[in-house]
Amino acid sequence: MRNLSMLTNPYNDDKDFDGCSIFGMMNVEGKRFSSRDPIKAIANMHERGNGLGGGIAVYGIYPQFENYYAFHIMYLSRDAKEKTDRTLATSFNIIYDEEMQTRPAKVIDPPMVWRYFVQPRKRRLGKMTADDYVTEKVMQINTETGKAFVFSSGKNMGVFKGVGYPEDVADFFCLEDYWGYLWTVHGRFPTNTPGWWGGAHPFNILDWTVVHNGELSSYGINRRFLEMHGYKCTMQTDTEVLAYAVDLLMRRQKLPIEIVTKVLAAPLWSEIDNMEPKQQQAYRAIRQTYGSLLMNGPFSIIVAHHGEMIGLTDRIKLRPLVAGTKGDFLYMSSEESAIRLVSPTLDKFWALRGGEPVVGKLRNPHKTTSLEEN
Amino acid sequence: MLKEEKRFVEIDSKYVPRVKVKDRVWKIDAEGMYYKDLNSLLRDMCNKGAEKILIRNVCGQRYIGTDLNAEVEIDIHGTPGNDMGAFMSGPLITVHGNAQDGCGNTMNDGKIVVHGQAGDLTGHSMRGGQIFVRDDVGYRVGIHMKEYKRKIPDIVIGGAAGDFLAEYMAGGVVVVLGLTLGECERCKARFVGTGMHGGVIYERGDILEVGKGTKLMKVGKRDMQVIERLVKEYCERFSADYEIIMNAKFHKIVPVSKRPYSKLYSN
Numbered sequence: 001m002r003n004l005s006m007l008t009n010p011y012n013d014d015k016d017f018d019g020c021s022i023f024g025m026m027n028v029e030g031k032r033f034s035s036r037d038p039i040k041a042i043a044n045m046h047e048r049g050n051g052l053g054g055g056i057a058v059y060g061i062y063p064q065f066e067n068y069y070a071f072h073i074m075y076l077s078r079d080a081k082e083k084t085d086r087t088l089a090t091s092f093n094i095i096y097d098e099e100m101q102t103r104p105a106k107v108i109d110p111p112m113v114w115r116y117f118v119q120p121r122k123r124r125l126g127k128m129t130a131d132d133y134v135t136e137k138v139m140q141i142n143t144e145t146g147k148a149f150v151f152s153s154g155k156n157m158g159v160f161k162g163v164g165y166p167e168d169v170a171d172f173f174c175l176e177d178y179w180g181y182l183w184t185v186h187g188r189f190p191t192n193t194p195g196w197w198g199g200a201h202p203f204n205i206l207d208w209t210v211v212h213n214g215e216l217s218s219y220g221i222n223r224r225f226l227e228m229h230g231y232k233c234t235m236q237t238d239t240e241v242l243a244y245a246v247d248l249l250m251r252r253q254k255l256p257i258e259i260v261t262k263v264l265a266a267p268l269w270s271e272i273d274n275m276e277p278k279q280q281q282a283y284r285a286i287r288q289t290y291g292s293l294l295m296n297g298p299f300s301i302i303v304a305h306h307g308e309m310i311g312l313t314d315r316i317k318l319r320p321l322v323a324g325t326k327g328d329f330l331y332m333s334s335e336e337s338a339i340r341l342v343s344p345t346l347d348k349f350w351a352l353r354g355g356e357p358v359v360g361k362l363r364n365p366h367k368t369t370s371l372e373e374n
Numbered sequence: 375m376l377k378e379e380k381r382f383v384e385i386d387s388k389y390v391p392r393v394k395v396k397d398r399v400w401k402i403d404a405e406g407m408y409y410k411d412l413n414s415l416l417r418d419m420c421n422k423g424a425e426k427i428l429i430r431n432v433c434g435q436r437y438i439g440t441d442l443n444a445e446v447e448i449d450i451h452g453t454p455g456n457d458m459g460a461f462m463s464g465p466l467i468t469v470h471g472n473a474q475d476g477c478g479n480t481m482n483d484g485k486i487v488v489h490g491q492a493g494d495l496t497g498h499s500m501r502g503g504q505i506f507v508r509d510d511v512g513y514r515v516g517i518h519m520k521e522y523k524r525k526i527p528d529i530v531i532g533g534a535a536g537d538f539l540a541e542y543m544a545g546g547v548v549v550v551l552g553l554t555l556g557e558c559e560r561c562k563a564r565f566v567g568t569g570m571h572g573g574v575i576y577e578r579g580d581i582l583e584v585g586k587g588t589k590l591m592k593v594g595k596r597d598m599q600v601i602e603r604l605v606k607e608y609c610e611r612f613s614a615d616y617e618i619i620m621n622a623k624f625h626k627i628v629p630v631s632k633r634p635y636s637k638l639y640s641n
Contacts, residue, residue, distance in 0.1 A: 044434050047409070271564075316537065317513045320475055320494060335474055336493075337434030337453040349472070351493065351512050353562065354537065 019319060020201070020213040021045035021166075021187040024302040024332040025342070026309045026360045031328070032060050035175040038183040041331075041338040043167040045187060048213075048334060052195025053188025054169040055161025057202040057209035058180035059306055062156045068095050068117040069134055069206075072152035072159060073141070074197055075112040080147035087144065091137050092118035105172035107164035111197055113173075115158075131206055131251065135230070138205065142234040149198045149234065154207030157306065161186075161200035169200070181362075182309055184302045186211035193237040203235065203243035207305045210246065212239040213334055214299035214319045225292035245293050246303050257310060257359055263290040265315045265355040300352075302332055307365040310357050317354030324349040330360035389415050400424050405431035409455065413437055420444040420465075434474075439467050443483075456493075459486050463502075475512065478505045481527075487611050494536070500527040500546065508612045509533040509554055514541055519573060521545025530604050532612065534561040539582070541565065543629075544572040549604050551619060552581040567627055571634055575627040576601055578619070584627055587634045593624045 023041045027033060038056070062070050071088075075081040088094060097116040120133045128136075138150045152159035157180070160173040166187045170176075186201035192215070193199060202209040216222065216238040223233045223241055229252075231244040242264075249260045263286055272283045287294070298318030303310040311332040313321050324331045324339045324346040331339040331346075339346065352358055385393055389411070394401045400419055404412055412435050419427060420442050432438070432452035439448055443463040450458075450469045459467050460479040468487045475493035478486050483502045494512035497505050502525045510533035517538065519527055527546040533554035539561075540548050552561065560581045567575060567588035575582070576597065584590050593601065601624055609616040 047436065317494070320512075322493075335434055335455065336472055337455055337474065340453045341433050351491070351536075354513070 019048060019334075020189045020211075021048035021334045021338075022184070022211045022213050022300065022302050022321070022332070023186075023334070023338055024182075024184040024211075024304065024309050024311065024330075026182040026304075026330045027328050028330060028360060028363050029328045030060070030181045030362050030364065032179040032181045034179055035170055035183065037342040038185050039167055039170045039175065041333065041342050042185040042187055043165075044338045044341050045333075045335055046165060046167070048189060049165055049187030050189050051165050051168075052163055052190050053161070053186070053200035054164055054166030055159060055186050055188075055200045055202050055211070056166065056170060056173075056175060057152075057157065057159045057184045057204065057211070057304060058175075058178055059157040059182040059207070059304065060180040061158050061178045062117070065095065065117045066156040068119050069153060069155055070158055071116040071118060071150055072100065073114050073116065074149050074151055075114065076147035077145075078112075080145040081112065081114070083145050084141055084148040087137070087141060088116060088118065090121075091124060091133075092116075092120055094118050101174050101177070102172050103174055105164070106168040107162050107172045109197075110162060110172065135205060135247070139230065139232045143232050151198065152204050154204065154209075154306075157207050157209075159202050159204045159209060161202065162197050163195055163200060182304055184209060184211050184304050184309070190237070191215055196236070198235045199237040201239055202304075203240045205231075205243050205247045206251065208243055208247045208251065209304050210239060210242045210301055212242060212299055212301045213321075214297060214301075214314065216241065216295050216297045216299065218294060218296035221292050222295070242295065242299075242301060242303075245295075249290075249293070250305075257308075257357060259286065261310075261312055261355065261357045262286050263293050264295045265312060266294050267355065268315065300334065307362040309360040311352060311359075312357045313352050313354050315355035317352075321352045322350065323352060323358045332358065385415065385418055399426045399428055402427065402429045403431055404429050404435060404452070405433070407435065409435040409437060413440060416442060416448070420446050439465050439484075459484070473507070478503070478529075481505075489612065491533070497527065497529045497548075500529070501525065502527050504528045504530070504607075506530045506608055506611055507532060510535070512536045514538040516540040516543060516546065516548045518542045518544060519546035519548070521573065528604055530608050532608060532614070534581070535563050535566075536561075537564045537566075538568060539563050539566045540570055540573065540575050540627075541567070542569040542571075543567060543575075546573045547600060547604070548573070548575045549578075549601065550575065550582060551578045551605070551608070553614070553619070555581060567629065569634060570627075570629040571632050572629065577625050577627065578622050580623075580625065582627065587630050588627050589630050591626050591628060593626050597626055598624070 095117040100113040100115045162169045201211045219238040226244045249255045300313040300319035300321040325348045326343045326346050333339045392403045426447045428449045430451045434455040436455035438454050439459045439462045446465045448467045456474050457476040457479045463482040464484045466485045472490035473488045473492040476495040478497045480499045481503050486505045488507045491509045492507045492511045496515045499518045513536040530549045566585040568585045
């Protein structure tokens with residue numbers, strides 16, 4: 001893994017001429033596999049990024065702590081850590097905490113990264129659900145010091161991200177030691193927002209993650225709408241709103257993915273005008289209710305949470321996304337070649353249509369095992 | 375250059391282990407090769423008169439064949455990266471697999487033959503040469519193609535096309551055969567020919583929804599000559615049955631106006 005970037009660009013003269021790269025890989029039987037293939041695939045799309053961000057989300061990595069929320073927190077100062085530790089200790093039972101395993105790698109100015117396995121304190125929960133409580137606390141920590149950011153807060157999953165190429169970020173976090181059944185990876189090309197550790201993808205809340213290629217020009221209006229629902233945007237970049245929007249719609253409001261995609265990438269009014277009256281009514285209602293969650297601008301995204309991986313592009317497909325299947329594996333990628341590199345033959349391969357999602361689900365959501373164990 | 379000289383192609387020593395020559399065919403193993411290295415190797419070979427090049431294990435290398443202006447045949451095995459054949463002027467590129475986005479971007483002359491699918495933006499701003507795609511293509515194919523006098527680019531799509539086909543088209547020919555579609559099935563393409571102000575789209579059967587500012591017309595004798603010529607070549611390249619393909623009614627889609635937005639921007 002270490003020398004992938006030397007292999008992909010020995011000249012080290014990266015020019016700015018492309019968008020982000022996204023890649024997702026899932027075993028629908030829930031069998032866990034190593035970081036080798038997803039990292040190899042994203043490194044093949046090295047040219048799409050510019051080294052100012054890379055990140056990985058992986059599901060099924062902490063089976064020994066699967067009942068506890070796993071927090072990954074980056075600290076930009078020691079004071080912030082002390083303060084955050086106090087907040088954590090009063091709000092949660094901390095089961096285990098440690099500095100995350102890292103190694104020197106080609107990443108820029110790494111912050112201190114810490115991992116906690118926590119359980120909400122029952123007395124403090126009140127009538128809230130544990131998920132809502134955790135969301136609230138994450139927002140609190142992210143805004144409280146300005147120097148501590150929770151970049152992963154789900155159970156039995158984790159986000160690893162930073163400033164560097166994704167293969168280098170994987171190297172930094174020693175990802176060869178982790179096994180998961182679903183991986184999404186992102187190489188970043190920040191267009192008009194800073195390249196900093198919190199701004200790298202994936203964006204996460206609870207076990208929801210989003211990786212995104214494109215730009216959300218509707219960020220301002222999306223952000224104001226989400227703030228009314230208690231989400232605070234602190235990562236200084238557009239994609240954050242997508243993670244919170246999906247959490248709001250899918251987890252809290254329990255909308256099915258078919259409806260959620262019509263909120264995020266609504267059909268054009270001209271298309272709605274040509275629908276059957278009943279359908280028209282439904283689509284009008286969705287656009288009126290959730291107008292502020294319409295994601296305007298070019299995007300292709302891979303949304304993931306436990307048991308599910310969803311690919312979607314904007315309605316007129318201004319960013320690429322292709323998908324393929326091979327046996328129990330589902331792949332999604334910005335470029336076909338990245339899929340072919342890890343799976344030269346595919347059972348099925350297709351390019352997504354604008355606004356129409358591809359959804360990969362675990363066959364048996366309660367069973368995950370390691371490929372090694374089989 | 376004398377024919378004899380063409381046999382000797384000098385190549386950079388660092389590429390030597392990757393290159394083999396047999397019966398005047400130059401074979402390159404591109405596995406894990408950085409795209410700049412591959413393209414400079416191709417440039418070297420073309421400058422020194424190679425006539426046939428075969429590249430194996432291609433996986434995402436970009437711009438293959440870019441700015442080459444020699445009459446060389448390049449066979450690609452694998453999945454070439456974005457903008458294959460961009461700005462090229464002369465080579466014949468055959469892809470044994472799928473092509474990614476932007477193949478034939480602003481190409482000036484030559485030919486691209488894809489034994490599979492091609493991605494979005496195929497033939498983007500093309501100004502000459504030909505592209506043959508056996509199966510489906512993605513969005514915005516032939517966007518802003520143009521022609522000048524007798525230099526008319528052609529795109530032949532064996533399967534279905536995506537949205538914004540021939541958007542802002544200013545010249546050239548796009549043929550959509552729809553061979554991958556089921557009976558009575560149409561391309562799911564919206565906004566075909568939006569902003570089109572030149573050139574022509576031929577469809578086999580009734581498979582495209584005509585976009586704003588374009589009109590559907592019957593094909594004439596001259597149109598049929600163009601279609602027959604292109605379909606014949608399609609059939610030769612992909613071993614398809616000419617009679618079966620031609621046994622259908624063709625239509626043409628042309629722009630209503632040569633200046634569709636003149637009223638929008640001026641009086």
